[in-house]
Amino acid sequence: MYDYLIVGAGLFGSIFAYEANKAGKKVLVIDKRDHLAGNVYTENVDGINVHKYGAHIFHTSNKEVWDYVNQFAEFNRYTNAPVARYKDELYNLPFNMNTFSKMWNVKTPAEAKAKIEEQVKEAGITEPKNLEEQAISMVGQDIYEKLIKGYTGKQWGKECKDLPSFIIKRLPVRFVYDDNYFNDKYQGIPEGGYTQIVEKMLDGIEVRLGEDFFDKRSEYENIAEKIVFTGMIDEYYDYCYGELEYRSLRFETEELDVENYQGNAVVNYTEYEIPYTRIIEHKHFEFLCQGANEESIPKTVITKEYPATWTKGDEPYYPMNDDKNNALYAKYKELADKEEKVIFGGRLGMYKYFDMHNVVAEALDCVRTEIG
Ligand code: FAD
Ligand code: UDP
Numbered sequence: 001m002y003d004y005l006i007v008g009a010g011l012f013g014s015i016f017a018y019e020a021n022k023a024g025k026k027v028l029v030i031d032k033r034d035h036l037a038g039n040v041y042t043e044n045v046d047g048i049n050v051h052k053y054g055a056h057i058f059h060t061s062n063k064e065v066w067d068y069v070n071q072f073a074e075f076n077r078y079t080n081a082p083v084a085r086y087k088d089e090l091y092n093l094p095f096n097m098n099t100f101s102k103m104w105n106v107k108t109p110a111e112a113k114a115k116i117e118e119q120v121k122e123a124g125i126t127e128p129k130n131l132e133e134q135a136i137s138m139v140g141q142d143i144y145e146k147l148i149k150g151y152t153g154k155q156w157g158k159e160c161k162d163l164p165s166f167i168i169k170r171l172p173v174r175f176v177y178d179d180n181y182f183n184d185k186y187q188g189i190p191e192g193g194y195t196q197i198v199e200k201m202l203d204g205i206e207v208r209l210g211e212d213f214f215d216k217r218s219e220y221e222n223i224a225e226k227i228v229f230t231g232m233i234d235e236y237y238d239y240c241y242g243e244l245e246y247r248s249l250r251f252e253t254e255e256l257d258v259e260n261y262q263g264n265a266v267v268n269y270t271e272y273e274i275p276y277t278r279i280i281e282h283k284h285f286e287f288l289c290q291g292a293n294e295e296s297i298p299k300t301v302i303t304k305e306y307p308a309t310w311t312k313g314d315e316p317y318y319p320m321n322d323d324k325n326n327a328l329y330a331k332y333k334e335l336a337d338k339e340e341k342v343i344f345g346g347r348l349g350m351y352k353y354f355d356m357h358n359v360v361a362e363a364l365d366c367v368r369t370e371i372g
Contacts, residue, residue, distance in 0.1 A: 002028045005223050007213045008230030009198065010038020011356060012346030015363035016228050018201035023371045027205050028224060032212040035195075036202060038230075039317070039347075040356065042193030045255065048283045048301050049193035053317070054249065055080075055266055055280045056194060059184040060357035066186040068360060072197040075188030076289035081179035082266035082278070086146045093147075093268065095139045097177040103142055109175035116140040134165035138173050150272035155307045156247060156320070164322045167353075184357075189285045228366075230346035232316055233332045241331045244351060245324075246316035248308040252276075255301050260294040262302070276304040319351045326351075343370065 004020050006013040009031040017027045035041055039053040057080045060066050069075070084091045092098035100112035119140035128134040131152060135144045144160075148168065152160050156167070172183050180187075190197060213220050213231065221227070229236055234244045265284035269276060280303045287294060294300075310316055319325070329351040336344050345366055347354045354362070 002026045002224035004028070004226050004228055005030070005220055006228045006230070007031075007220075008038060008228075008346065008349075009033075009036045009202065009207060009209070010230055010346060011040055011198070011359045012349070012363045012366075013038075013228060013230045014198045014201040015360060016345065016367050017205050019364070019367040020371055021205050025371065029202060029205060029207045030211040030213060030220070031207070031209055034210050036207065036209070037195045037198040040194040040198070042195050044193065045301050046299055047297050048299075049286060050253065050282045050301050050303070051194075051280065051285070052251070052253075054251065054303070054305055055278075055285075056356065057182075057187065057189060057285075058356055059182040059187040060360075061183075061185045062357060062361060063186075064364075065357050065360045068364065069190075069197065072200045073190035073192065073194075076191050076286060078189040078265075078285055078289045079187055080181040080266065081264070082181060082268050083264050084147050084151075084268045084270050086150075086270045089146070091147060092179045094171045094179070094181050095143060095147075095173045096179060097175060098179060099139075099143065099147075100175075103146075112175060128165055130161045131163035131165050131168050132160035135160065135168045138168065147268075147270045151268060151270040151277055153272050154275065155277050157307065157309060166321070189289070191286060191290060225341070226370075227342045229342055229344050230349045232348045233329070233336065233344050233351055236342075236344070237332055237335055241328060243312070244328055244332075245320035245322075246310040246314075247318040247320060248310040248314040249317045250306040250308050252304040252306065253301060254303075255299055257298070258300055259298055261300050276306045278305050279303070280305065316348060319347065319353055321351070321353050 003025040004027045006017050006027060006029045009029050013029060017029050021027050040056050041052045042049045043052055058069060058075065082093045084093050091102050097109065097112060100106055104115050106112045106115055116139060120137050123136050123141055125133045125137050128137045135148045149160055156163055262279060262281050265281055266278055268278045282301045283294060343366060344350060345363060346359055
């Protein structure tokens with residue numbers, strides 16, 4: 001008998017397991033995948049740490065969260081600065097003076113602001129009610145058309161006017177020449193990848209990989225005093241109120257005999273007609289930040305990220321947090337709140353578009369409330 005069965009060896013489950021184990025609890029972790037670390041999993045391919053489930057850049061303004069993850073790895077000084085490619089044009093992201101000056105040949109913040117104001121006025125938007133209106137009111141019609149409309153349409157499989165505004169509010173808009181994708185105080189990539197972090201957290205803890213909770217539900221329900229469940233909450237309740245919507249992805253990874261394929265870790269393809277949203281070149285996450293250069297390995301690994309419709313059995317990479325799905329989740333949450341034995345956590349258990357730093361904070365909160 002265990003004190004805790006933890007379903008999911010991603011960040012949430014692993015932090016809970018680490019803290020519970022430290023507090024003397026007997027813990028069992030299971031994961032249906034054949035590896036640890038959930039979506040932050042990285043794998044070393046010929047000296048390059050490959051982010052198997054898409055680019056993962058750690059960023060936070062929460063010092064406690066930053067210090068917490070730094071116990072398990074040394075983070076480099078990587079700053080995310082994606083480039084957006086629209087047809088033959090290249091633009092810097094997030095939306096900043098470099099983007100504005102390339103788009104409109106403006107030079108000062110006042111000129112850029114005037115251009116945006118003029119376009120917002122033309123569009124007649126006063127109170128943005130959806131992602132399209134929110135985007136136009138932040139950066140104007142031209143940037144919306146070239147850098148947001150196509151990318152967002154393929155990423156979510158819906159038109160911008162049918163999507164919630166919060167998705168685009170994730171991106172900064174700034175009137176300085178600064179391409180840092182995040183506003184957070186701390187940012188970096190763990191030297192040597194993310195998997196080692198989870199390996200250290202789970203060191204000395206019993207872990208069973210390739211085990212799906214639902215394949216042996218009755219056994220696993222009775223194996224521990226309590227369950228921490230980080231899979232899909234609607235699946236846990238056998239979709240009794242209906243299915244929550246998710247968005248899936250397909251990753252296509254290739255190793256190429258070139259030193260430097262695209263000159264940046266992340267290049268977004270913002271036109272609708274190209275079926276992938278971005279190409280990640282993994283070596284750029286770590287090489288220059290650690291003093292090595294691209295030539296030290298004459299190869300590179302790239303991943304194309306294709307958005308995909310989610311149907312049962314696919315990987316649910318993104319929750320679709322619009323009003324309809326949030327209302328459905330609230331019904332599942334009511335059931336969850338009545339559970340005495342089960343705690344739901346993480347991106348799928350709590351059905352929230354969490355970044356890693358949110359998950360670390362949630363997991364620490366949860367384990368403290370639970371164990372003290
Ligand atoms: P997960 O990592 O999904 O872990 C859940 C685990 O539970 C999985 O391993 C799964 O196999 C297992 N599981 C599920 N159901 C069962 C079951 N029935 N039985 C057994 N095991 C089960 N965040 C950032 O901060 N920065 C970024 O740059 C960033 N980029 C991202 C890019 C992409 C493409 C994606 C999809 C996410 C990105 N994120 C990023 C978010 C980040 O991945 C998540 O916040 C974090 O990994 C969530 O951790 P988790 O433990 O909640 O979930
Ligand atoms: N987005 C966009 N164009 C871009 C990059 C992002 O329109 O070049 C929009 C898109 O809707 C995306 C959202 O901004 O889903 C948030 O972007 P982020 O990079 O945070 O997405 P994630 O890395 O979580 O997929």
